[in-house]
Amino acid sequence: MKLNTIKRTAICISLLAAVSCTDNFEEINTNPNGITPELLEQDFNHIKGSFGPMFNNILVLTPEWKYQVQQGLQGDIWSGYMATGTAFRGGTNNTTYDLVDGWNGFAWGAAYGDVMFNAYNVEQKAKGKYDQFYALSLILKVEGMHRVTDTYGPIVYSKFGTTDPVIAYDSQDEVYNQMFKELDVAVAELTKRVDAGEASTFVTTDLSSYKGDYKKWVKFANSLRLRLAMRIVKKNPALAKTEAEKAIAQKFGVMTSNDDLFKVVSPTFNNPIATISAAWGDIRMSADMESIMGGYTDPRLPVFFNTSAQFPGQYKGVRTGIEIAAKADHVDFSAIGPIVNSKEIALMTTSEVYLLRAEGALRGWNMGGTAQSLYEMGITASFDQHGVSGATSYIADNVKTAKAYVDPNFPANNGAALNNVTVAWDATATNEVKLQKIITQKWIAGFPEGQEAWSEYRRTGYPKLLPVLKNTSGGKIDSNLGVRRVNFVQSEKDGNPGGVATGLTKLGGADNGGTRLWWDTTGPNF
Template identity: 30%
Template structure:
């Protein structure tokens, strides 16, 4: 199962002939290679769980970082664990380690084993490995900035690299976009079957759709910095739906569907139900916005308080003040605390809102309003809700500001993506800080997180070059490459 250490026992039938001594002299309990079908479920689960939240205190990148910074949630106790922009060393050390060691190392093994000439040659496994490797790299570079990329995960290569250089974000993006195009070419619905696929159950067409939809996300994200290249990529994908299929409904969403039993349950369920943690409430920012729009998604995102209302409290409040809201602030919606609630990587709603933004910006020729309304409709539908004509009329015509606000609402749960979009565009406009709030980081909403201390111990020269490449100090106030403002 996912999360459980995979132990592969290879059984060999040997004869008593001494000429087969070399074959006999292999320890069956220590295989020299593990097949992609065993690596894939572990790597997907480990990476997605860490992205969605992790159940380890002081390491919850999404739950105690981006979900608070983007004012979806707020803390009612321990405000120094993310809500006031304060984070522990483990936060930036162990997320780096987890994404590289549990995710990238294994996805790279899948690519290596499955490519032409590999031990388990299978182009569909290779394509899946490229997609997931790219997805993890996109998280790392969007969170830290410059990262080891071209020389990374080569510690066991024929010519091992133990101190990899740091690639600038534009170089990482170029590599990721190229890999996603290659993945689309490798993936074939008429190709060999795959097993161990806990994301799409072996549906290769959906993997192709994810590859191309993710490529659109990344192309749009860099569009302000590389307009010509980004426009060309988006035109290529949108101009040939057969060759470059993309999400066409919520059925295509990239989501990890959890099981009803531990340890394969949803990470927020693990923290809040099995861990009995009730440290989070809905942020006043989110509650006020959705109430003001008469937006039915508040009924899924939050639970009504004792008065039957959806109310939040401000972020960054000291514990002595925050705890006074326990009786009045809404808790997180029960949907998000179930064992089987899916962890989301990318949705049809996000894709359409991304295309709406690209159309408004003039990067594609599509109908911005049509994409905008499709995105909102898909977001409601994702939770079994029906959008009304009155809601659409109230929202009105698509604009950059409205699109990014709706994307923020639709990305609830995916705090890291919302945080990235906010740092890129400065949208949506967040309300002024509560005067009672006390923030670290000089009151600046984090723009990145620091490099791990292990890099300064083991790869100091290169990490310092990475800091320089980012154009600022190794702090949570340095803006990253794709920032438009």
């Protein structure tokens, strides 16, 4: 379905509505002629049903148009991963920094209607009684909701499920502190069960690649802790170090092999990007990907992208934030490649974890290796993940850098190369250059998961991306800095205006896309 044909539907999307849904949950879900609650509890069926919606709405996997407005026209674009040659709303939209409230509320709605609501339901039914399910729900909750706070800033978190007239927002630092505590609970609970040799009760419910393996879930929780720790490093370096080292020191540690990847596995549908790119032609390779991966002659290019139909044998990207006269002008540039033709959608990779550890080691933390060794292991893990050879020579290349971007159809869109670092580690380089190398490789390895790449770009400024040429934000968003956050959603302004007011106070700036989040500071990386 195309964006201009989306019909508005009345759904339980505002927080007040979500809370009211929980008030009579038991009553409306009780069939007087069905099986008894006691029988349901024998196989945990009263709990298990909440997990499917959580798995399938961290990223909205179906229908595809919901993914498109949840993330495709947000993080996937602003991260520099992808671009569109479609002139949505007459060419004035998220890609040109005129943020569309009608699109940007879907990330909030999916998170609260499906992730938070179901995590709350599991907590009510399982906490203190079936704590393995509670622990697993906490990990999914943190994975889903850290993306939401990293999109909007202050959010409803600790007050979710209350019946207060005003549902107050938590600041980002409050949200992060609670998430660290929730991961503590989850890791302790599941580790205890692994140590006791307990068989998993999550096998048939687990829609990830872990198949209910508690130990793998602990490793994912530790890896997620490491990600969150790094996010706050410029605001609370002491806590960041403590949490990162805790993740590494935990007895099961973090992801170390590609069997540890956290992937949502769908039995029925592919990655929605496949449809949006191949069938609709709405998404193409970005100019930044062409510049950086093309400059490196990166062997992963054929996995990530298809060659251009208009320019055979070439990878051609589209620049974000340009004048678009017709979709046909760029539709035959490079589509997204085989990486999205899968029923497995990776949300966290082993490569990312090695590169997080590389940055930690660069900062002097105990990460179980040197910055260089972890950096090179991260690149190798990405190559292995995609079945691509040539990692050794790629890692050793100290010559190739990003290349200039050329739009062969519209030279006004051309741009000089900006992210001019080589791949090879340089022990004599400054920490800033070393960090640029680490984040550039993390950016490449994370494709196509644009939300995390956008967050890390905002945190570090890397990789350096081409600025938009058409900025329709009315001065709210800087062309060179890009979008820093998404506006608070209209459903909340209508249904919880007092809560939104608390969020604005904690945001500390205007409710627009130019205001930086708590962890997104103007200070130096070191």
